Amino acid sequence: MSELNALFRKRIGISEHEAITFDKLDTVLEKAALSIPFENLRVIEGKTTAITKENVASKILLHREGGLCYELNSLLYFFLIENGFDAVLTRGVVYRPAEQQYLEIGKTHLTILLAHAGQTYLVDTGFGGNLPLKPVPLSGEVVSSANGEFRVRKENSEHGDHVLEMKLKHKDTDWRIGYAFDANKPIAGLSECDEIQAIIVSHEQSPFNKNPLLTKLTASGNITLTNTSFTQWADGVVTKESIDSARFKELAKQHFAWRDWDSYE
Structure with a gap:
């Protein structure tokens, strides 16, 4: 293998x-x-x-x-x-x-x-x-x-x-x-x-070269994190939180734990 x-x-x-x-x-x-x-x-x-x-x-x-x-x-x-x-x-x-x-x-x-x-x-x-x-x-x-x-x-x-x-x-x-x-x-x-x-x-019209975006599916829906918001879909219920850079790192570390978020600027 x-x-x-x-x-x-x-x-x-x-x-x-x-x-x-x-x-x-x-x-x-x-x-x-x-x-x-x-x-x-x-x-x-x-x-x-x-x-x-x-x-x-x-x-x-x-x-x-x-x-x-x-x-x-x-x-x-x-x-x-x-x-x-x-x-x-x-x-x-x-x-x-x-x-x-x-x-x-x-x-x-x-x-x-x-x-x-x-x-x-x-x-x-x-x-x-x-x-x-x-x-x-x-x-x-x-x-x-x-x-x-x-x-x-x-x-x-x-x-x-x-x-x-x-x-x-x-x-x-x-x-x-x-x-x-x-x-x-x-x-x-x-x-x-x-x-x-x-x-x-x-490209100026690229949707991915302007702001950070992370998303993945979860057992009950999905989560999406940007530099300004954190959105969760869970069993059809959506919640959205406005965030700052400190909260971005905190949520990224919690939900996308594979990265050294302390070094992210």
């Missing part, structure tokens, strides 16, 4: 001796969502590195940080390949429901497509609080998880040929678009992840 395989299992709490079959992917995705935050701190700090297998494993598994989609899903992709799955990475464009339009910065979402038993599935652990927690078939079938209902719909547009749609538990009453993606255009190499990161770091 490779070091990445062993460390990923340790990070999310799966035995080194457990075989990872397709039927076990629900468990892998749930444990990853509960263990590894979606966060942008290295972007905010100006401390990003090239997206390589070694760098992503070091950041998330050795230093126990989180990451953005191009880090979280590339790491999961490496784990899936090492456990015998047929998977590729592909790019997508995130939809902003408040503006009713796709992000103008382009295909900056990285996700995974997995082939199994004659079907293709979308697998994503890098979409913040919007995670399906299960493989979602491209056939249009609805899958349900602790986080809501999810489906993939075929739709050709300038943004891709399919869209992921969702109804998040306790939040959505109607289907809404998460992102569009290309099912037949896998990335050519990790250099495309560097391209995504460069846009996220430098």
